[in-house]
Amino acid sequence: MSEQTTSTEHAARARADWQGRIGRRRAGDDGGQLRLDAPATLLASSGRGQVTLDWTPVPGAIGYQVYRSVDGAPPAPLDHHGGDVLAVPHPPYADTTGEPGRTYEYAVAALHDVDQPGPLSTPVRATALTETETVPGNDTAAPGTGAADPGSGTAASAKDTAAPGAGAAGPGTAPGDPLVRVAVDAAGRTRPVHRPWRPMVGSEHLSHLLSTDTTGGRPIGAEFAEALRIMRTELGVGSVRAHAILCDDLGVYREVDGAPVHDFSRVDEVYDRLLALGLRPVVELSFMPRELASDPDRTVFAYGAVISPPRDWQRWTELIRALVTHLLDRYGREEVRHWPFEVWNEANLEVFWSGTRAEFWRLYEVTVRAVREVDPGLTVGGPASAAAGWVGELLDHVDASGAPIDFVSTHTYGAPPLDFRPLCARYGRPELGILWTEWGITPTHFNPVGDEVFAATFLLRGMRSAAGRVDALAYWVASDHFEELGRPPRLFHGGFGLLTVGNLRKPRFWALALADRLGEHELPATLSGDGAGSLVETWAARDDGGTVTVLVWNGTLDQSKAGGDRRLDRDVRVEVRGLAAGNFRVRHWRVDRDHSNIRRVWQELGGDDWPTEDQWELLRARDSLDEYRPEQVVPVLDGSCTVDFPLPMPGVSFLRLEPVA
Template identity: 25%
Template sequence: MSKQVNVKVDAGESGGVQEHLWRFIGYDECNYTYIPEGMELLGKFAALGDAPYYFRTHFMFCTGNCHGTYKFGSTNIYWEDENGEAVYDFTYYDYIIDAFLKSGNKPFVELGFMPMALVDTNYLKPAGGNWENYAQYKEVGWTCPPKDYEKWHAFIKAVISHLAEKYGREEVISWYFELWNEPDIFYWSGTAAEYCKLFDYTEHAVHEVLPEARLSGPAVTGIFEGGHAQKFFRFFLGHCRDGANFCTQEKGTRLDFITFHVKGGGFPFEMHAAKAVPSVESLVHQVKLGLDIIKEYGYQDCEVVLSEADPDGWAAGGVYDNANMIFRNTEYYATYVASTYEKIDRLSVQYGIKVRPLAWAFMFPGERCFEGTRTFTTQGIDKAVFNMFKIYGSLGDEKLAFESDGAEKLDFLQEPEIGVKNHSRYTGEGEDTDVSGFAVKGRNGEIQIVVYSHCNDRDKEEDQTICLKVDGVGSREVNVRHYRIDSLHSNPYAEWEKQGRPLFPEGEQYAAIKARDGLEKLCDDEKVTVQGSLELQFEMPAHGVSYLVIK
């Protein structure tokens, strides 16, 4: 017998602004941006109703052949002539920025990593010959501090000046800028103090050219109590607030917004791994710890971008690397996003801080169908998680009162060590199913209701009967449209399995899978005569999203 969950919406009670916090996307491989598959996916995001979306990508300053590979990319933006003078080549850098803008989106510009000609070789082992030097650069050189901070300053000025000249000052100040990525781990070979020094020189250079530009840091990894990222985060915020500026020798450094990362778990290379799942609670707990520190240092008025907010930490790994990556192909990824983003939104309201999660997912060209990488599409087929973003993109921006007696409360945030406990080798078994969501008034006055059901245990099978009551509808006839993401709807993975799990489907086989990649209805539209309140009842599995439009 299915359990009953009561959901109540009051269409006559406004709850303020519904922030479209989900409009941030990122990925490692910058050179995938402008290839046909990358442009196709950028176009799909630009077609969403709340576009533009902001795109962040790594390796934008790196030296190489400008051809994307897993976890690396390059633009050859900077090199030096025989006299040690800087030479700039913006060709491939512009390809990337152009792709974002031409598709109808905007850049979230990551300023990193270190060009080969600027690397301080004191951080490297002695190497001989071009091959060995470049091999060492690709392995670790790009993580190093600059050999000359004045040259770095001039480089950043040249980049910002170029962007302002090519795209216009008003356009560029609408973007986000961020220095580096995860400097608390292997992405930065320097110390926390050296990162602060790099930030000081970067901030001065950026704002010398564009005083209105928004610049952030430090983009540290997941914050756990007593962990290195937490200590790094405090050190950086303390430096910006009270420290001696390395560039100007004055007190403090301007900080326009703040970034840090949150992940729900970790799945390393382990071909025969035991069952593990990402934890919603661990990810949200990391958000809470980060916001606590931001308040502690007096930066609660700053916007916060969780510039990587994901179920796990290895986007390029797939089911052939760790079988637990299977969740990325299914409705589970969509419900995980729905659950974490809804709780982040609640925290944002609770703390009075604007918090925006950035999904670190894109696409990989040439992969096997449903490879299990953290992507929105596979071979051009939209996965269930992208249908979640189609729902998000269609929503209005006026919150309506929403209650669910099946919603997980945020009490777990007070549980000691829940973030660590749930982060590794966590199965989710025995966990309750979280049934919650939110409601908004649509752009044309319609009532839009999102109800999700999520359990961390991906294998849990449980039905619940949703009893939805919508007050404040008035006395009139309404049309009810009901979309669903679950194992059978808006989920081409199920059709792929039905077609025999082909690695590279084509012809009728591909067409059959592709035909199931849109947002699908659970049932036919229904016309209902309402006298004040609308009452609906429907079944939901342990992993599903219902999207109802009433007008």
């Protein structure tokens, strides 16, 4: 049997095992039962192909679950097909999953914790419009909330500032009119632009940096290193979070004549390479060395990571102390104090932890105490959980045990991350860091949505939503050089990466690159029209030289619309006010089906599994951020500049208005 056949069969077994266990949560996840009030106001606004829901935020909520029913059926959580947490952190919310022309009943519940919804709001009814239908003044509110402003889709007391991730809504077009207006105040009060992608990005296990193998004819180790360099130089990323620093491929632990032997030379190799790229590690303390495992046959992934508790807790503690001591000796105390130490990965899933929940709390406690015994100034936390779980439970445990904690970390896919600030505050720990150490559009390997433009708008929605309320939102992952369930079988295979094998930039990479091009000072912006703030969103800023940048995108969380839906396409009018008199150079970049979409280029080339050398050359030549129109120089006399353009769903536009001397 060939080595390739063996590898393929091993990957197939790993995939089957993964699918069988990935959805299983650990028992006992009920937590406390504090109940929050229902949202006092719920508005439902009908639009073309969508219904926008808005509600009054509930103090203490970490997020909200939207419910929907039809024809008198019991309300059920609205599923936008994200495959993970369906809750959202704040309003507004666009439901594009319904059938246009059919009336649905909606309600919303506030969440105390991810699996603890409160009572439902008073329900409202609404109908998504067909492509040509308009129904002015159809907004409905729960009784006693006040009338709706006709045609605006907002309550009469319209917000002056938006919920995170959305511009404020204001009077505008009637429902069904495809025009969305974006008004930016270039002279308005500013605040620093928060870029939550910069602290960290996810990656494959770092021993991949040492690989001399190839995928699709491309060198794995060299291209993986280059992908991480691109994260640093083009997106401003500062650190990398990866699994398996304690796995056997790095040889950290073995036993000789019954005695433990520690060897961190291979850890040094990968950390040296990472630091040479200008990046720091997030030290995820996982998985279990085989000779230390209580059950070495319990594994995950094609590379056989052991997921069992240690058979000897004292030897585990000594391993952690030895590793931390070595890192301090090699890299210096001041450097390592910048590295978060995170305990394990997704122990609330059976696929990642074969022990009990109580055993995980023990693992957390002995591990963080071991780290801090070496240096009390090091940063520790967890639970690195799946689907936003176990955060409250971990805070319960550290309250009871006195175990140290500096940050909470968790993961979610398919929706913007929830807001854990109220949960930390309830435990009297508002100072805790909040690290989303994995986040992305889907938890499913080889999902085609990962290569679509849809992922670009999803990524912008999540980053904009999280700005100002998290310390890090780590996109999972940097590169399609990835082997958890087997290496990539073709160039476009639905990989998790921002970059393909060969380091071609996917649409979602360009979305982040555009966000990183925003100026330093965030500007106030308002949106009005059909889907304003829920379907179409914006992010605007200026720099110290007076250049104004405006990012606008059109997207839904509904993954059944990943290929687009013309009912959700919109026309956009961006008006920038408060500009100094003079001439401005206006440039406009796009990410959509026909722009900045390398997968589309591959399709045009009649792409097979992997490019030929000639095709690689053609792909690299077209691996660019595309301008929508040639740049223009326009005079600004009254302080205002207006730009009109169509914006498909999914689609992204980025405007840059630069004063010309």
